[in-house]
Amino acid sequence: MRSAAPVLAARGLSKRFFGNPVLNDVSIDIVPGRVHALLGENGAGKSTLVNLLSGVLAPDGGAIVVDGQEHAKLTPALARSFGIAVVQQELSLAPHLSVVENVALGAVPTRHGLIDYGRLAQEVSAVLGRLGLQVELDQPVEELPLGKRQLVEIAKALYRRPRVLILDEPTSSLTAHEVKALFDVLDQLGREGVALVYISHRLNEVMRLCGWVTVLKDGTRTSDQTLDGVDPHALVRLMVGREPGDLFPRFRSTARAEAALDIEGLQATGLRSVDLAVRKGEVLGVGGLLGQGQEELLLAIYGAIDARAGRFRAGEADRTTRDPVDAIARGLAYVPADRKREAVLxxxxxxxxxxxxxxxxxxxxxxxxxxxxxxxxxxxxxxxxxxxxxxxxxxxxxxxxxxxxxxxxxxxxLSPSVLLLNDPTRGVDVDTKREIYLRLRAMAAEGVAVVLLSSDALELVHLCDRVLVFREGAVAADLPHGVATEEAIVAASLGVGERVAA
Structure with a gap:
């Protein structure tokens, strides 16, 4: 239901970088108790708008309205004082500080001028428990896997009891169980009157959570409307400005007889004797619940963690890779999931x-x-x-x-013979996903062996010749294309039914 009194609003906001317009005359009303989707392709201006509303950037034109009061600009401190909190897609945690220090940073409770550690631990534990996150409060966040770091970032925002909560791709690294816990929290916050802005390229999440949508394209608002009666295909049309084509390229196997990678009995921290054979031109999917050994598999193959194997044939050598330099020399390439920390400078x-x-x-x-x-x-x-x-x-x-x-x-x-990919479409828009899919299938057609770890079951179903489903550090199922359905992948990841071999 639309309210006449938004808690936060933009009125004709504009922003330029180096003379180039990135946001042009954008307006939006953020209403208490409503989950408001903010959609658009990468580069559409979503992050710039969020940075303006949270005081990180100053607008070149327009105004920001908080509780009916106009402001030419905000500062981060002023935005926080108004109850505006943002969960960024790229984490803003201090890696060497503990979980409790990160969650309460800048907002620790005091008593007689000193930190009240008992109250601090109690309040942080309550927020973490609400999200279903079980970690030690004094554990440095750099020791946590990416999904748990994402939940700590969300807990940091919730700890401040925001009136406006803006979430940018909050589920990109979460398991299905963690996503459900987060959605339960967001539903409750909406009932409590918190204004929620939800940014995601996962349209099923938008349809599940949101009641209103604002769409940006090339820095301009192209749609601002209710989601009643809108289906995912209509959302894509709003985002890209045309009828969506098929997201996935037509499947045609290009796998050859010759193996590009042949491994037997691979063991490492988090891995239990994994057998793996990937042929030239094959796209091999790696799926399962988060944290079941999939990432360790890629890191072990790439030489980024210590591993041993009964047989390990890649390139000219028949031994495990010593380190990433050795892996690159043997024709292996790796694209990490955390692009800003590990993939690019x-x-x-x-x-x-x-x-x-x-x-x-x-x-x-x-x-x-x-x-x-x-x-x-x-x-x-x-x-x-x-x-x-x-x-x-x-x-x-x-x-x-x-x-x-x-x-x-x-x-x-470098023309790699084996390409290892860790969730390569995490947090990217629909058109960019399709471009990446086409590139991967084209590389496979040229004879490259592609190993695709993905948290998106549809990617595994539509792109891959086979899918290895991991559970507790081992291969729970080896599903060929056609047999690898979303249901089969989920069932294997939960241990339902017997192990399936191709």
Missing amino acids: LPLSIGFNLTLPGLRQFAKHGFRRFKEEAQVARNLMENLTVRGGGPERPVQLLSGGNQQKVALARWLP
């Missing part, structure tokens, strides 16, 4: 990021050939349609989807 240019893994190729007698590097970078940007400026532009100024394209494209000059 944010302050450096697009061109440098794209050519970094293959710098030796562009050197002659120990000197870099900058013209050749620049041309290769331009070719890669064109090949993967990396948008957002020329090769000299810093990667941190790109949208999340374009950053992900850079993380993938940087390996192409």
Whole structure:
């Protein structure tokens, strides 16, 4: 139900970067008790709007209205004092501090001028319990897996009892159980009158949670309406401005007889004697509930964690990889899930990021050939349609989807024989997902063996020749294309039924 009194509103907000408009005359009403979806492709202006509303950026035009009072701009401190809290997609935690210190940072309870540790522990425990997060309060957050760090970020916002809560892709690293717990909390907050803004590329979540939607495209508001009677296909049309094509390319196996990777009895921390064979041109999916050994599998193959195996054939050698440098030399490439911390160097240019893994190729007698590097970078940007400026532009100024394209494209000059991917479409828009899907199938057609770890069951179902479902550090099922349905993947990940072998 729409209210006449928004707690927070934007009135004709505009913002330019380096003379380029990124937000143009955008207005939005954020109403108490309503879950408001903010949608748009990567680069549409969603993050810029959120940063304006939370005081991180100052607008070039327009006004921000809080409880009917206009402000030319906010500061982060002023936004917090108004009860505006943001859960960013890219985490803002202090990695060396503990869970309790991160959650209560800047808002610790005091007694007689001193920190009230008893009350602090009680309040933080209550927030974590509400989210179903079971961790030690004094544990450094850098020791937690990505999904639990995401929940700590959400707990940090909830701890401040916000009046307005803005969530940007909050479920991108969460398990199904954690997502349900979060949705229960959001439902309750809505009933309590908290105004919620929900940003997600997972349209099923938007349909489940939200009652109103604002859509941005190229920095302009193109839609602001109720979600009553709107289906996911209509949402996609609103976002991309046209009829959506098929998200996934038509499946056609390109797998060959020759193995690109042949492993028997792979063991590492979190892995229990995994057998794995991937053929050239095959797309092998890796799924299951989060934290069941899937990420450890990729890291062990790539040499990023210690591992041992009865047989490990990759490239010219028949042994486990010593380290990532050894893995790269043997034709292995890895794209991590956390692109901003592990996949790209944010302050450096697009061109440098794209050519970094293959710098030796562009050197002659120990000197870099900058013209050749620049041309290769331009070719890669064109090949993967990396948008957002020329090769000299810093990667941190790109949208999340374009950053992900850079993380993938940087390996192409090395022509890897095996490509290891850790949730490569996490937090990217529909069109960018399709571009990545097409690229992966094209690489497979060229003979590259693709190992795709994904938290999206539909990706595994539609893209992969086979899907390995992990449970408790071991392969619970090996499902061929056609047998690998969403239901079969979920059943295997929960241990329902017997192990299925291709």
